[in-house]
Amino acid sequence: MAPTLKKLLAFFLFSIFSFSPISSHRHRHHHYHPLDPLTPSELNIIQSIILRSYAGSNHNLTFHYVGLDEPDKPDILSWLSNHNSTSKPLPRRAFVITRLNKQTHEIILDLSTKSIISDQVYCGHGYPVLTLEEQTAANELPLTHPPFMESIKVRGLNISEVVCSSYTVGWFGERNSSRVLKIQCYYTDGTVNLYVRPLEGITVVVDLDKMKIKEYYDNLKVPVPKAEDTEYRLSAQKPPFGPHLNGATIMQPDGPGFVIEGHSIRWANWAFHLGFDVRAGPIISLASIYDLEKHKFRRVLYRAYISELFVPYMDPTEDWYFKTFIDAGEFGFGQSAVSLKPMEDCPAHAVFMDGYYAGQDGKPVKISNVFCIFEQHAGNVLWRHTETGIPGEVITEVRGEVSLMVRSVSTVGNYDYMLNWEFKPSGSIKVGVGLTGVLDVKGVSYTHTEQIKEDVHGTLVAENTIGIYHDHFVTYHLDLDVDGVANSFVKTSLETRRVTDNVSPRRSYWTATSETAKTESEARLRLGLKPADLLVSNQNKKTKLGNPIGYRLIPGSIASPLLSDDDFPQVRAAFTKYNVWVTPYNKSEKWAGGLYTDQGRGDDTLAMWSLRNREIENKDIVLWYTMGFHHVPYQEDFPIMPTLTGGFELRPANFFERNPVLKTKSPQYVQNWPNCTTKS
């Protein structure tokens, strides 16, 4: 083989091996970054420090949140500019919420000195993130509870096929509350798809601190929906299968274009940090884009993550009224993250990263393949033009597009949320959510719609099965730092003008009027009513032409809450009242639904903070954007739902002097791959 071919083959074989998951990459090459998530050894250190601090009284200590208490923003920014191997590293701190003796503790630890800086008891409303272990324990309790066992017997069911699930109870004006869950149960005889075989009418209230059943209800008797046609496992399906989808593999002769060092990712003109938190799931930090003209990286995003979700169900009856989930704060969106399945959740050429969080005992739990990163070759186009206007010439210029996708999936019980962060060379970040998984359904006696005479709050999706109407709202914390920290929020309204000059044959046109929000109240927006471009703008930096630089938020389809403002779940989720809020940066303002959302009373939400009507002009500001879906279930959503996607785009708006991908060459596509033979 000729020498160049040998090199090419060697490089090619190297590329093939580069496709392997690099989950242990971090341990081989340690690149410290102050925003790195807590490592397993740090989690162990935290656990032992705290256990030691409660020595003698820690037998019922439970860990509910262990996360990085990241350094203050100015310190991080200055570390980024100044750090080298001799710099003093930034303090490494953790914020921990524990429960001990029915009290909630907020603990801050310093990992450098391995000491507790503060430990305060929280005396307000609401409880911290539920642990998986306590939910599992609570789910077991009904199975040995005589009234429940009787209910099962009366229904002619086999208790060994019963599986229970935990539901948060919300708050409905009760003066006092104790930390409870409501347990509802499902039947798995003949199917693993438990959520579509509810034992409707049975609700068990469990006191989590005592881990005992507190109340028991068996309200009604309806059939358990049958198991037939509920399976989704491939192994349980009978032919015919179809449609057949021909497979493909994406071959990258030069390998993937991204470089991952620790949690820092570089690809094309983007650089960012990918973190993981037990409550938020993925966190994108310090996203910067390389400006070809200015020959430097320019900041776009300081930190972006899902701050909270709100998933209220629209059935006010006894066993359903409380289903008004605030998923990140109640169940932990990172804790709910699942291991991605190679070649199906992510294409064959994706690479993976693991995540770690602290379990109830404080010890590290690994979620392997919690993230995948891949270049998306969707056949999209960066820009193109065919010029036919010049006589005698036809000019065609096209640039194919590749984008970088960062993906994770959080499954909260029945629902799977696929989270996508797509980085485009044009400077756009497209953020997406794909809804899939299983509907939350109610068992009923109806087997046909003609039997239904009243509002059943949902769609009959199978015999004896109502898919209950519900919403999904996803609130993003988007701390854009558009080429610097001091930004403003600018609303460019498009308004009709009548022509009044009696000269122009036109009677109207629209023009754009920009208003900079001075205080928080001016930036609360319910979208869709009046057309406007929404920008986070750096008024201190202008392009050479004098336009303030900015990034534009382009919403996807818009959904706003339909619950009354005074409805208890809507009070707790008041952060969804507006699609857009802007606040001045405040490190403690992380969780839009408040730090304690389980049974919280809405006294610590984004809506509350924002009542202070603080100044937000030319300051370090944070954009909060809520996207949503109103879900009327359809039969196609049963027994598992085809992915429904939504999202939004952050797009440069006078951030660059001109098209930033004007001088990007199309990726080289090889049309006819050289001879390939299968291995014998």
Add this chain to the structure above:
Amino acid sequence: MAPTLKKLLAFFLFSIFSFSPISSHRHRHHHYHPLDPLTPSELNIIQSIILRSYAGSNHNLTFHYVGLDEPDKPDILSWLSNHNSTSKPLPRRAFVITRLNKQTHEIILDLSTKSIISDQVYCGHGYPVLTLEEQTAANELPLTHPPFMESIKVRGLNISEVVCSSYTVGWFGERNSSRVLKIQCYYTDGTVNLYVRPLEGITVVVDLDKMKIKEYYDNLKVPVPKAEDTEYRLSAQKPPFGPHLNGATIMQPDGPGFVIEGHSIRWANWAFHLGFDVRAGPIISLASIYDLEKHKFRRVLYRAYISELFVPYMDPTEDWYFKTFIDAGEFGFGQSAVSLKPMEDCPAHAVFMDGYYAGQDGKPVKISNVFCIFEQHAGNVLWRHTETGIPGEVITEVRGEVSLMVRSVSTVGNYDYMLNWEFKPSGSIKVGVGLTGVLDVKGVSYTHTEQIKEDVHGTLVAENTIGIYHDHFVTYHLDLDVDGVANSFVKTSLETRRVTDNVSPRRSYWTATSETAKTESEARLRLGLKPADLLVSNQNKKTKLGNPIGYRLIPGSIASPLLSDDDFPQVRAAFTKYNVWVTPYNKSEKWAGGLYTDQGRGDDTLAMWSLRNREIENKDIVLWYTMGFHHVPYQEDFPIMPTLTGGFELRPANFFERNPVLKTKSPQYVQNWPNCTTKS
């Protein structure tokens, strides 16, 4: 080589050769379909019949529209059910619009008998689609017009670098009109990007029938924006280039999954016909999906295409007020379709199809590679779920998705519209438009925003260059036939209800109330104001559970017109007033802006037809959906615009008994392709 390897290699090599464009596929395998576009030989036949019919007086005959006059819908549907090789073929007819001696003729021809069935002179308002030839001729006229030559000289410019472009003039209340165009000119010294170097202030009015300059205006003197930094051709760029995008090739071991026979395409569970029309561009017909449970194909769409566009500019001044384009009817969206560039407009594994239309002389003109068809491997997921609720087990089921993309690009002067029709195995059709190409800009004296004190109706995107505010509205004719022809339009409104029973702790919820539109006025909708699911429903067919079957229209981001209803362009484009209209099927109601939009007066638009308020319940109905973009230009859009995408989804809604891709296996991905060596 072992026999199986030989087979595999042979198959693999066959697959490679299958990647080649199949542009001549149609001629090798003739599969007649009554909706096939007119072939080159049919175009030739039409031309000679018409020339013969005007023998002696045809010296200034021009062809403006030559399209298939498709058979009546009932005849097509019955042909589909009944046809075999001995069936009588359906009549093959063409509809032609010509201009002769300043008159517009509407001619219907029968191609079987090779005769003219009717030839009527059109006496109403408006003119037909412009030909490329007359625009080219008109664009030349200024170059030899002494006042223009003087204007060029006065500006110190070189007339050999001047290129002119044609603009339609609209209608602004004039009592009488003659067929004219307004010509504006650009300077190409140092760049091919003519549109960003306007010779602002010069407007030439050309009488098309006389092909003579009728009026000449040189209104103002502003600098011609400079050529520097306007080029987009790769050959004209100077380093540094970037960012670098690593290439990839999609290898399909089993080849592509689609089969194309003539214009009929089959892929996965979809079958449809892809047609081409000089005015509409792509036409998707007879889209049906295979139902695995019912063991048969079920109709979804009869015919879908872009019926009209409306692109009004928001500058009421002398040289801009008339820029209110109705692109399909004025310029022909099919006539404006361009040849797609392999490996850049479409991925390496795409196949291509040619298109033909009649030029001004009636002779066939070929647009090679007018369509590309490819399987999109974007790494998306059909559905997934991770079940952790069953003690002791973790169940993960994921199905990767492949979709089929049909793409074309229409370039109307400066703007490129990428049209995507994406077919998903789940039964969804995702329709998309990508905007790219070059902004229409105005030359001004300003070089910095601080100099600008008045409303300049746009953004300063370069020195001396304003990107004028404008809209793009794209109106789709969507003749869904949801499992049959008799459909209804159902609006399922989501409405807040207060809880009044004093029992439930909830105070509110939302419920869904469905209303079936009885007449056209009930189905005119401006979207975004109130949440609703919009369905085309077949009330005569219900699922086993009793839900009426349907397809849902899921809008993307919504834009509505901001011009006053009485503004002349908005009268002509009244079809954009509502995002949704529903009409009873009427074969003559094809073009939402009317048959003659050039200088039309809005008397034949969708809005006009719909005033009849006809019944639309349980009838053959057509859905008209308008998507739009309000475009405030940004500097990134200069000198060429990064693609901005929008679209909508048609999604099954109780069309299937259950998830139609439950039994779809993931496409097989090969992670480590076998040893590949480059050819020596």
